[in-house]
Amino acid sequence: MSEFIWPVRVYYEDTDNGGVVYYANYLKFMERARTEWLRSFGIEQDQLIAHEQVIFAVRSVKLDYLKPAKFNDLLQVSAQIIKCGGASIIFEQGISRDGEILCQAEIKIASLDAITLMPRPIPDVVKTILVEEKE
Amino acid sequence: MSEFIWPVRVYYEDTDNGGVVYYANYLKFMERARTEWLRSFGIEQDQLIAHEQVIFAVRSVKLDYLKPAKFNDLLQVSAQIIKCGGASIIFEQGISRDGEILCQAEIKIASLDAITLMPRPIPDVVKTILVEEKE
Amino acid sequence: MSEFIWPVRVYYEDTDNGGVVYYANYLKFMERARTEWLRSFGIEQDQLIAHEQVIFAVRSVKLDYLKPAKFNDLLQVSAQIIKCGGASIIFEQGISRDGEILCQAEIKIASLDAITLMPRPIPDVVKTILVEEKE
Amino acid sequence: MSEFIWPVRVYYEDTDNGGVVYYANYLKFMERARTEWLRSFGIEQDQLIAHEQVIFAVRSVKLDYLKPAKFNDLLQVSAQIIKCGGASIIFEQGISRDGEILCQAEIKIASLDAITLMPRPIPDVVKTILVEEKE
Numbered sequence: 410m411s412e413f414i415w416p417v418r419v420y421y422e423d424t425d426n427g428g429v430v431y432y433a434n435y436l437k438f439m440e441r442a443r444t445e446w447l448r449s450f451g452i453e454q455d456q457l458i459a460h461e462q463v464i465f466a467v468r469s470v471k472l473d474y475l476k477p478a479k480f481n482d483l484l485q486v487s488a489q490i491i492k493c494g495g496a497s498i499i500f501e502q503g504i505s506r507d508g509e510i511l512c513q514a515e516i517k518i519a520s521l522d523a524i525t526l527m528p529r530p531i532p533d534v535v536k537t538i539l540v541e542e543k544e
Numbered sequence: 545m546s547e548f549i550w551p552v553r554v555y556y557e558d559t560d561n562g563g564v565v566y567y568a569n570y571l572k573f574m575e576r577a578r579t580e581w582l583r584s585f586g587i588e589q590d591q592l593i594a595h596e597q598v599i600f601a602v603r604s605v606k607l608d609y610l611k612p613a614k615f616n617d618l619l620q621v622s623a624q625i626i627k628c629g630g631a632s633i634i635f636e637q638g639i640s641r642d643g644e645i646l647c648q649a650e651i652k653i654a655s656l657d658a659i660t661l662m663p664r665p666i667p668d669v670v671k672t673i674l675v676e677e678k679e
Numbered sequence: 680m681s682e683f684i685w686p687v688r689v690y691y692e693d694t695d696n697g698g699v700v701y702y703a704n705y706l707k708f709m710e711r712a713r714t715e716w717l718r719s720f721g722i723e724q725d726q727l728i729a730h731e732q733v734i735f736a737v738r739s740v741k742l743d744y745l746k747p748a749k750f751n752d753l754l755q756v757s758a759q760i761i762k763c764g765g766a767s768i769i770f771e772q773g774i775s776r777d778g779e780i781l782c783q784a785e786i787k788i789a790s791l792d793a794i795t796l797m798p799r800p801i802p803d804v805v806k807t808i809l810v811e812e813k814e
Numbered sequence: 815m816s817e818f819i820w821p822v823r824v825y826y827e828d829t830d831n832g833g834v835v836y837y838a839n840y841l842k843f844m845e846r847a848r849t850e851w852l853r854s855f856g857i858e859q860d861q862l863i864a865h866e867q868v869i870f871a872v873r874s875v876k877l878d879y880l881k882p883a884k885f886n887d888l889l890q891v892s893a894q895i896i897k898c899g900g901a902s903i904i905f906e907q908g909i910s911r912d913g914e915i916l917c918q919a920e921i922k923i924a925s926l927d928a929i930t931l932m933p934r935p936i937p938d939v940v941k942t943i944l945v946e947e948k949e
Contacts, residue, residue, distance in 0.1 A: 420714060422566060422707040426559035426615040432872045433557065433841035437692045440837075444690060455751040466882075467837040472875040477931070480561040481725040526882070555849060557842040567710075567737045571703035572827040579825060590886040602702040605742040612736075612796070616860040661747070692836060696829035696885040703827065750831040 412489045413449065415442040417504075419482040429477035435512050436470065439502045442486040443518075450538045461532040464523040468497065472514045482506050493539045496520045496528040547624045548584060550577040552639075554617045564612035570647050571605065574637045577621040578653075585673045596667040599658040603632065607649045617641050628674045631655045631663040682759040683719065685712040687774075689752045699747035705782050706740065709772045712756040713788075720808045731802040734793040738767065742784045752776050763809045766790045766798040817894045818854065820847040822909075824887040834882035840917050841875065844907045847891040848923075855943045866937040869928040873902065877919045887911050898944045901925045901933040 417438045425431040444454065457463050478484055485505050492499040497519050504512040522529040531539075552573045560566040579589060592598050613619055620640050627634040632654050639647040657664040666674075687708045695701040714724065727733050748754055755775050762769040767789050774782040792799040801809075822843045830836040849859065862868050883889055890910050897904040902924050909917040927934040936944075 418711075420707070420711055421560045421562065422568065422710065424561035425556045426561075426563055427556065427869060427871070428561055431557060432845075432875070433838040436838035436841070437690070440692065441688075441690055453751060455749075464832060466832070466879070468879055470837070470875060470877040470879075472877075474871070474873055474875075477871075479725075481723060553846075555842070555846055557845065562734055562736070567740070568703040568706035571706070572825070575702075575827065576823075576825055588886060590884075599697055601697070601744070601747075603744055605702070605740060605744075607740040607742075609736070609738055609740075614860075616858060691830045691832065692838065694831035695826045696831075696833055697826065698831055701827060 412487050413442065413446040415445045415486045415488070417441060417484045417486050419478055419480055419484065421480065424480045427477075429479055430482075432474065435472065435474075435478075435504060435514075438484065438486050438504060439488070439500075439514060439516065442488040442502065443500060443516075446488045447535070452535060452538070457532060457535075458523045461534070462523045463529055463532050464521050464526075465498075465518050466521050466526075468517040468519045470514060470516050472512065474512055476509065476511045478504065478506060478511050484511070490539060491515075493531075495530055498531070498539070547622050548577065548581040550580045550621045550623070552576060552619045552621050554613055554615055554619065556615065559615045562612075564614055565617075567609065570607065570609075570613075570639060570649075573619065573621050573639060574623070574635075574649060574651065577623040577637065578635060578651075581623045582670070587670060587673070592667060592670075593658045596669070597658045598664055598667050599656050599661075600633075600653050601656050601661075603652040603654045605649060605651050607647065609647055611644065611646045613639065613641060613646050619646070625674060626650075628666075631665055633666070633674070682757050683712065683716040685715045685756045685758070687711060687754045687756050689748055689750055689754065691750065693748075694750045697747075699749055700752075702744065705742065705744075705748075705774060705784075708754065708756050708774060709758070709770075709784060709786065712758040712772065713770060713786075716758045717805070722805060722808070727802060727805075728793045731804070732793045733799055733802050734791050734796075735768075735788050736791050736796075738787040738789045740784060740786050742782065744782055746779065746781045748774065748776060748781050754781070760809060761785075763801075766800055768801070768809070817892050818847065818851040820850045820891045820893070822846060822889045822891050824883055824885055824889065826885065828883075829885045832882075834884055835887075837879065840877065840879075840883075840909060840919075843889065843891050843909060844893070844905075844919060844921065847893040847907065848905060848921075851893045852940070857940060857943070862937060862940075863928045866939070867928045868934055868937050869926050869931075870903075870923050871926050871931075873922040873924045875919060875921050877917065879917055881914065881916045883909065883911060883916050889916070895944060896920075898936075900935055903936070903944070 487503045500516045502514045520531045622638045635651045637649045655666045757773045770786045772784045790801045892908045905921045907919045925936045
């Protein structure tokens with residue numbers, strides 16, 4: 410499947426006293442990229458909740474910090490699906506700056522019922538994209 | 545009315561690249577103090593939503609930054625009601641370190657219907673506190 | 680002076696349990712707009728720190744919350760200078776969605792020495808923009 | 815080694831539109847517990863930077879989200895060292911509510927020179943604790 414890239418600028422809000430991006434905030438950047446990847450196929454998550462009663466939740470995260478991002482950096486955040494089950498998706502994501510990789514992650518997402526928060530099959534409208542992406 | 549004080553420790557998450565607490569984060573500290581002030585009277589906001597269908601929302605903020613708070617500081621955050629209407633409350637709040645005031649604010653809160661988000665009278669259980677506090 | 684507009688998308692990270700943007704996070708959006716306004720004139724804040732030894736800090740904030748922004752909203756954040764002194768700038772900022780104003784603010788910025796954190800004149804490279812903007 | 819427990823209250827700032835704690839924020843709670851664990855031995859990180867020129871940085875994170883934490887929850891955040899090398903420490907951390915585990919993590923920390931950000935041996939003052947804890 411092809412790789413999606415979303416640009417993210419580092420602002421003061423993202424940094425900490427150590428002069429670098431605070432370690433939890435890379436997860437914000439990665440979620441922005443996953444959201445924009447879905448949007449690039451015309452899928453809006455507020456519509457998924459309203460019309461399909463589906464919400465995506467993160468089940469697990471593996472994250473390696475290789476080099477720090479700094480204030481004012483322009484980062485490239487990638488999102489690529491590496492596995493897709495009935496009610497879960499595994500993303501491989503990376504954050505880089507000028508071609509240098511700063512951070513790598515594997516993030517498992519579950520498809521849940523927006524009300525009961527129990528597992529619920531990935532909606533067809535999303536499934537279709539995943540199949541097309543694979544071909 | 546008496547002044548309520550809530551201690552807040554500054555962690556990395558609160559600071560920015562300038563080596564000080566990020567300017568928006570003082571508002572988080574102030575909300576913690578308002579929440580704990582309510583809790584000190586036995587009022588839990590999740591219960592207010594569930595049983596009184598009331599949610600508190602911030603309507604306006606006036607904030608003066610006098611001196612910066614730094615990583616690892618132990619701060620004292622105050623909350624004091626200075627005015628109370630039918631569906632709104634005005635708090636005067638301050639943040640200090642070792643008796644030195646760092647930040648001062650006046651924060652106006654509205655009482656809203658948790659579903660329609662329209663103004664709704666302050667619940668009696670809260671009103672009672674405000675009256676007792678005044679006496 | 681002319682008004683600068685910066686688009687901001689609302690992600691999960693920006694929202695709270697009330698289903699709306701958390702009240703402190705509007706200040707993050709406003710700082711992004713001020714940063715991008717400076718960048719639109721070719722001024723990078725990390726360069727200002729390194730070459731001019733100047734850092735900008737917020738001195739005061741007045742903020743009115745009119746209507747809430749929600750998850751997935753695409754917002755327009757404005758930044759306009761309304762006053763400029765020797766070592767301070769006052770911005771008028773607004774956040775709107777589809778032409779409807781959600782939030783308005785007046786934000787006073789101080790120009791500080793990046794090391795001593797004492798007031799320091801606004802660097803000429805920034806002053807020049809402010810004068811041109813006025814004309 | 816013994817397990818350290820730090821209580822964390824969930825405020826609005828920690829939650830998102832899904833009605834639960836935002837997935838990146840559990841990492842903030844875990845860092846608070848690591849910081850307080852160090853402080854329980856009399857070690858202040860700002861002193862480590864100033865006197866030992868050492869800063870701790872996160873190298874990797876493995877995180878499993880089992881159940882969501884909600885607004886107003888009182889959580890218990892644990893921190894326990896499971897491995898300690900010359901310039902790195904591995905923590906096992908958990909977040910629970912009323913004895914029910916919500917989130918589990920393994921977090922690898924590196925000891926770095928506060929200026930060059932290159933690996934630097936864990937300071938003796940910290941090493942001593944780790945050895946005593948093991949016995």
